[in-house]
Amino acid sequence: MEKGLLIYVILGVLVWAILGTVVAAYYFHQYDTYQREYSNLADQFASISIKVNIFLSYGNGTKVWHNNTVIPLGATAFNATYSVAEDVKHTDYGGELGIIVTSINGLANNSTHGWLYWYYDSGNLGWMGLQQSCAKHILHEGDIIALTYESYIPWPEKPT
Numbered sequence: 001m002e003k004g005l006l007i008y009v010i011l012g013v014l015v016w017a018i019l020g021t022v023v024a025a026y027y028f029h030q031y032d033t034y035q036r037e038y039s040n041l042a043d044q045f046a047s048i049s050i051k052v053n054i055f056l057s058y059g060n061g062t063k064v065w066h067n068n069t070v071i072p073l074g075a076t077a078f079n080a081t082y083s084v085a086e087d088v089k090h091t092d093y094g095g096e097l098g099i100i101v102t103s104i105n106g107l108a109n110n111s112t113h114g115w116l117y118w119y120y121d122s123g124n125l126g127w128m129g130l131q132q133s134c135a136k137h138i139l140h141e142g143d144i145i146a147l148t149y150e151s152y153i154p155w156p157e158k159p160t
Contacts, residue, residue, distance in 0.1 A: 048073050050141040054084050058107055059149035077117055077145050078135040098133025104147065112153050120144035 050073055054066040066084040075083075078099055082088050089103035101115045102108060109115060117130040119137065127146065130137050139145070 050075070050139065050143075052080055052139050052142065053144045054080055055144070055146040055148075056084070056104065057146065057148040058105075059113060059151075071139065075139055076135050077119070077130070077137040077139060078133075080139060080145060081134065081147060092135075096133075099135035101134060101147070104149075107149055113149055113151050116148050116150055116152075118146040118148065120146075 049070050051068045051070055054069055056064045056066070058064075069080065069083055071080050071083055078090070078101070081101060081104070085104045087103070087105050088101060089108070090099050090101050092099045101117075104115060107115075117134045117137070118127045119130060120126070120143075121128045137145075
C-alpha cells in the first residue's frame with residue numbers, strides 16, 4: 001500500500017471517530033435534557049393527579065380491577081368510571097339525585113338489574129354504598145371504588 005493512501009485511510013478513520021464522538025455526545029446531551037424535562041413534568045403531574053383503584057363487576061362472573069388509575073385531582077367516582085370504561089351512558093336528573101349510570105360497556109340497567117356504586121371505607125373496613133350521586137363523590141389518593149351490576153329485586157329483604 002502506498003504511503004499516501006495509508007495517510008488518507010488513517011485521516012478518514014480519524015474523521016469518522018471524531019464525527020461519531022460528536023454525534024454521540026449530541027444525542028447523549030439531548031437524552032439527558034429530555035430525561036430532566038420528563039422528570040419535571042412527572043413531578044408536576046403527580047401534584048395535580050391522584051391514583052385510585054376501580055373494580056368493575058359485570059354480574060356474570062366477569063370482574064376487572066383497574067389498579068393505580070391516574071385521574072385528575074378533584075375527580076369524582078363518575079369521572080373515574082369514564083377513565084376505565086370504553087362506553088358509559090348516564091342520565092342526569094339534576095339536583096340532589098344527580099347523575100345515574102345507566103350502562104357500562106354495553107351492559108344496561110333494566111327492570112331487575114342495575115349499576116351500583118360502592119366505596120371501600122378503610123376506617124370501617126368494609127364496602128359502603130354511596131349516599132349521593134357518583135358525580136358528587138370526590139375521590140382522594142388511594143381510594144377504592146366498585147361498580148357492580150346487580151339485581152335489586154331482593155332488596156330490601158322481607159322482615160322475619
